[in-house]
Amino acid sequence: MDRARTPAVMILGTGxxxxxxxxxxxxCRLFSDRGLRVRPFKPQNMSNNAAATAGGEIGRAQALQARAARITPHPDMNPVLLKPEGEQGSQIILQGKVAGRLASRDFARRGDFLPQVLESFERLCADADLVIVEGAGSPAETNLRARDIANLGFARAADVPAVLIGDIDRGGVIASLVGSHAVLDQADRAMIRGFAVNRFRGAVELFRPGIETIAAATGWPCFGVVPWFAAAHRLPAEDGLDLRADRKPNARIRIAVPILPGIANFDDLDPLKLEPTVDLAMVPPGQPLPVCDVVILPGSKTTLRDLAALRAEGWDIDILAHHRRGGHxxxxxxxxxxxGRVVRDPSGLEGPSGEAPGLGLLDVETTLDSEKTVREVAFMHAASAMQGHAYEIHLGRTEGTDRQRAPFRVDGKPEGASSPDGRVAGSYLHGTFTxxxxxxxxxxxxxxxxxETGLHFDAIIERTLDELAAHLSRHLDIDALLALARGRSMGYARS
Structure with missing residues (x-):
């Protein structure tokens, strides 16, 4: 029997x-409610929707999970974060800090980071009663298995038992669960101790034969069937696939947001999506920007590339026309x-080196430099004198005369820029709308x-996390999950 270890369980997905x-x-919220010191952990994430912590960047999902666990987020919760920079590769964030680039052809190099992943995991375990690990993508991607650190490669290295989740809403859940079992080798299969079905709609009784089919084909027990959780849209989304907003045709304020290829930190928009007076339209490529009151250009991981994409879509023409009509x-x-007037990337920090004219709606110019700003800040909103907390994650310095009318102040200094008439504004701050x-x-x-909205965003997030915990407690075998996690601490995770 191995020495006692912190209880842990891994949640894998079929995709x-x-x-x-x-x-x-x-x-995380459910076990926190039970009085446990629970910690979220994701060995490797790929997302441009990041969060800033005191120690650096992590995936937005891990920041939400830390909030659910009622703890401060830390880079050890997501030691490897890959931020896509187009089809050629990704920026590597290792334990919160920039550590170079990973070319698409060198994706197997992820395995080089296993020591840091295990180091972060052990640090989390040292201060926890329970660690809940999230996988990435699917463990059945056998072409990536040799140097995997995100799924069963981690599970086997850290000896953490896993549960595999399938999504019935997208269809083919029986095939995806049974197929995952079929392509895994025997040692990997042994790490998966059961399955669950997510996003079920209708009467669960009708799916009993499906559960029996999966169990018979895999030998895995079912930990539960989780019905569709309708309130999920209130919580920050990490994946670009979740970019949507419920339209409100009778809303007073219409906002349009073009979805650019490198869109990042789009959770800035979440509070606006929930405002009953706001109709937020996320506009995909191939569609013109609709007539609206405000156009919001969100964050980007590849500014020059997205600026070119914006022009290729004709959205620059839409934005300039919107501005001429008096829009914000x-x-x-x-x-x-x-x-601004120009964006320069002389060192090729976000792709090929170069520069391009901006939209020219603000009298500022930006030059990207190698020093990346990642920090949490306290700010003051200049127009209302209201104060709040936000964060910055960006490359570049932006200077120009319109910074004299900065919409915010941070540490007593101007932050951002505004046009003389106040209808155009920009800022490096994320999270101000919370x-x-x-x-x-x-x-x-x-x-x-x-x-007159009466919307209390933080209260909505907290209430939704509580509702989510109650939802899972009704539909998953929580005691069996906890017993599985505790089995690791007793040295029989592989039994």
Whole structure:
């Protein structure tokens, strides 16, 4: 028998976007409610929707899971974060810090980071009663298995038992679970101790034969069938596949957001999506920007590439026409850089070196440099004098005369820029709209009168996490999950 270890369990999925992140968040809140010191962990993540912590960057999903566990997020919760920079490769964030680039052809190099992954995991375990690990993509991607650190490669290295989740809403859940079992080798199969079915709609009784088929074909027990959780849209999404918003045709304020290839930190928009007075349209490629009150250009991991994509779609023409009609334009981070006169990347930090003219709606210029800003900040909203907390994750310095009318102040210094008439603004700050007071002041400036929304964003997130925990407790065998995790601590995770 091995020495006593911290209880841990891994939540794997049959594919991306099957609900792993949400299940882990709900379990973190549920076990926190039981008085356990629970920690989320994802060995490797691939996302441009990142969060800033005191120690560096992690995936947005792990920041939400840390909140669900009622703890401060830390880079050890997501030691490897790959931030895509187009089809050629990704920026590597290793234990919170930039550590170079990973070319697509060198993807197997991920295995080089296993020591740091295990180091971060052990540090989390040292201060936890329970660690809930989230996999990435699918463990059945056998072409990537040789140097895998995200799924069963980690599970075997750390000896953590796993549960495999399938998404019935997308169809083919029986085949995806049974097929995953079929392509795994015997040692990998042994790490998976059961399965669960997520996003079920209808009467569970009708799926009993399906459960029996999966169990018979795999030998895995079923840990539960989780019905569709309708409130999931209230929580920050990590995956670009989740970019959507419920349309509100009778809303007072219409906002359009173009979806660019390198869109990043799009959870900035979550508070606006929940505002009852706001109709937020996420506009995919191939569609013109609709007539609206505000166009928001969100963050970007590849500003010059996204600026070129914006022009290729004709959205630059739509934005300039919108501005001539008297509309408002807001740029966040990379979107802020695009609103200026020029964006320069002389060292090729986000792709090929070069420069391009911006939209020219702000009298500022941006030069990308190698020093990346990642920090949490306290800010003051200049127009309302309201205060709040936000974060920055960006490359580049932006200077110009419109910074004299900066919409925010950080550490007593101006942050961002505004046009003389106030209809165009940009900022490097992420998360400012989570402040109810700042959001109301901004919406009031757009409409000319303060909106009467009564929306308390943080309270909604907390209530939704509580509802998610209760939802999982009704439909998953929580005691069996906990027993599985504790089995690792007693040295029989592989039994």
């Amino acid at each position: 991306s976007n099957v609900g792993k992140s949400l299940v882990v968040a709900g379990l 334009v807001l740029g966040l981070c990379g979107g802020y850089q695009m609103l 402040s109810d007071a700042v959001r109301a002041a901004w919406l009031g400036a757009v409409t000319g009168s303060a909106p």
